[in-house]
Amino acid sequence: MRLRPHYSLLFWLMIVLSLTSGGIVPPAAQSQDNLPPPHLGYGIHIAPHTNASPALADQLRMDWVKLYEVGQIGEYPNKRILFRMDLPWPANWEAFRTSVRQRAAELSALGVDAIEVHNEPNLANEWPSGPNAWQYTQMLRVAYIQIKAINPNIIVVSGGLAPTITTADRGAISDIEFATEMLDNGAAQWFDAFGYHPYGYNQPPEAEPAFDTLTFRRVELIRKLFEERGIYDKQIWLTEFGWLRDPAEDGISCSDADPNFAGFAWLRVSGQTQADYTARAFDWADRYWPWAGPMFLWNLNWSLYPPGVNALCSHMRWFSILRSDGSTLPVFSRVANMTRRTSDYLPRLTIDAHNMTVETSAECPGSVMVGEFDVINTGYPGSFSATVTGATPPNGPALDIYPPIVSNGDRVQVFADTHDLPPSMYVIYLNVSATIGDQVVSQMIQGYIVVTDVQGGC
DSSP states (O other): OOOOOHHHHHHHHHHHHTTTEEEEEEOOOOOOOOOOOBOOOOOEEOSSSSOTTTHHHHHOOOEEESSSSSHHHHHTSSSEEEEEEEEOSSSSHHHHEEEHHHHHHHHHHHOEEEEEEOOOOTBBSSSTTOOOOOHHHHHHHHHHHHHHHHHHSSSSEEEEOOOOOTTTTBBBOOOHHHHHHHHHHGHHHHHSEEOOOEEETTTOOTTBBBBOOOGGGGGGHHHHHHHHHHHOOEEEEEEEEEEOOOOOGTTTOOOSTTTTTTTTGGGOHHHHHHHHHHHHHHHHHHHHHHTTTEOOOOOOSSGGGGGGTSSTTTTHHHTSSTTSSSSHHHHHHHHHSOOBBBBOOOOOOOEEEOOOOOETTSSSEEEEEEEEEEEOOOOSSSSOOEEEEEOOOOOOOOOEEEOOOOTTEEEEEEEEEEEOOOOEEEEEEEEEEEEEEEEEEEEEEEEEEEEEEEOOOO
């Protein structure tokens, strides 16, 4: 039955909107609990020059460690390594390029998996000239190019932003403001994963995020910035998070009056709360943040430094999950025994389909563009190639797909030849298939061609 022309497009668009012909077409969940596919890595910060045994990372069942000195790397041959590379704003760009290349070559030779470029650049104590997102983005761009020139397989993570509000003296710039400026200056092309520090402060990990409050879930506001800009192919790595245990539990009196603890007194929680919140944070990220990558708990062993190296009231000491005598805190056993679903560390094929519908008149036969879609990686950083094939009913239009072989990040355009097509609605099917790891994966999307009998100029 032929639909009346002035009703046909509206009718079929209502059908289209009820199907998956637009927006992100996600991979199917792989869990009876409707959880996303496993996507997290489990990691912890390890301070150099202490007597902490590398076996502790095994006891914690960590697959990642975040390290600070080259000499640490060989102690963790069975772990994935995130290395923090602190970089100042260059006085001499040529010397800077040379230095980054030399350091990247050394780290690559030692098997480092990922490099985090600087730390908390939205704070003045990490960017002494005053936090400047444009400056940091330019430095990140140069560092990214140099690292990739040495080893394109090293994952470059942008320096984890501190969750904060903007202070009157701009010694701290809001993470939301800083990330916005980074993205608007094109930073997304200069990192493989975005670094962020989702500290929970003194709030439970489930506390709702807001622009003027600081909570573990504040990273959801960062993710929203990415989505608003159509950036779906970058994981956010949670490169530092944790809760500060109250020093009073060990008989140590620390307050804001102590310069080593100033600004941190309000963060104090009990050791049991630290354990509970930490495990719940890992669980929340696993369940609700499919865009998140490895999480790095801050920290294992800053508590082991003697007071002459790390003051008794240094806040870094009280984020540790070991006591100063090396014994474990409740958070240690809680993390070691928690349920975890570790990433397969492979890219994930996802289709970002735009409006795959076109209306044309039988009076105007020709090649029409049905729509376009992006082939993106929403999993672990990496690359893949995919093949795009189309299918139509026997009486349907011939399709022209360009390009038919793509890499992640490519956009595909689909055209249909409407010569000799009588008025009707034609459904086309597009299959995008890739081999990732040792498995063939595919995504199917639909497109719609509405041929009307409307008279008029072409």
